[in-house]
Amino acid sequence: DGGITQSPKYLFRKEGQNVTLSCEQNLNHDAMYWYRQDPGQGLRLIYYSQIVNDFQKGDIAEGYSVSREKKESFPLTVTSAQKNPTAFYLCATRVGELGYTFGSGTRLTVV
Amino acid sequence: AQSVTQLDSQVPVFEEAPVELRCNYSSSVSVYLFWYVQYPNQGLQLLLKYLSGSTLVKGINGFEAEFNKSQTSFHLRKPSVHISDTAEYFCAVTQTSGSRLTFGEGTQLTVNP
Numbered sequence: 001d002g003g004i005t006q007s008p009k010y011l012f013r014k015e016g017q018n019v020t021l022s023c024e025q026n027l028n029h030d031a032m033y034w035y036r037q038d039p040g041q042g043l044r045l046i047y048y049s050q051i052v053n054d055f056q057k058g059d060i061a062e063g064y065s066v067s068r069e070k071k072e073s074f075p076l077t078v079t080s081a082q083k084n085p086t087a088f089y090l091c092a093t094r095v096g097e098l099g100y101t102f103g104s105g106t107r108l109t110v111v
Numbered sequence: 112a113q114s115v116t117q118l119d120s121q122v123p124v125f126e127e128a129p130v131e132l133r134c135n136y137s138s139s140v141s142v143y144l145f146w147y148v149q150y151p152n153q154g155l156q157l158l159l160k161y162l163s164g165s166t167l168v169k170g171i172n173g174f175e176a177e178f179n180k181s182q183t184s185f186h187l188r189k190p191s192v193h194i195s196d197t198a199e200y201f202c203a204v205t206q207t208s209g210s211r212l213t214f215g216e217g218t219q220l221t222v223n224p
Contacts, residue, residue: 042214
């Protein structure tokens with residue numbers, strides 16, 4: 001089945017550590033996105049990529065980094081510079097006007 | 112730039128009652144509009160979308176929405192809700208020429224027996 005796989009589903013990180021969230025898709029979609037979700041704040045765009053080897057900052061990029069070396073993969077690294085990383089992270093893809101497809105998310109908790 | 116306002120953060124209703132979840136948007140150019148549903152600890156599922164054409168859009172699970180350009184609204188409706196409709200609902204907008212999807216803050220729909 002075509003879809004988006006986010007792993008792991010739950011992730012715990014100690015303060016000061018970097019951690020990488022995985023997002024893999026087999027939909028052959030060009031555009032990929034990372035959103036952060038906090039209670040009562042909806043989804044906020046962190047980074048997005050419309051093509052391999054290219055990506056743009058979203059609204060809350062500080063403390064995050066991404067790469068897009070392959071069409072299928074768009075990993076997100078939460079660095080120690082992100083002051084409040086505990087959140088639910090969602091990866092999405094898009095093709096044309098067909099809308100956006102979302103993964104099942106990764107819940108990151110800083111301990 | 113575009114923005115979305117969901118006018119109600121929580122909507123409690125009784126089973127089999129009708130419901131309307133309100134969404135207003137702001138944009139200086141043409142837009143596409145979406146409604147998504149999210150169940151706890153899951154991703155977002157597309158309910159319906161407005162791209163062009165008829166302003167009344169029908170989606171999955173008996174939901175529909177009406178695009179009103181003059182009032183810049185895209186309210187979601189269902190004539191009779193079920194317990195299983197309990198979830199968080201997000202309205203979202205993107206410019207027709209753009210790539211970024213902007214979300215509202217979400218509306219928690221709770222259906223009580």
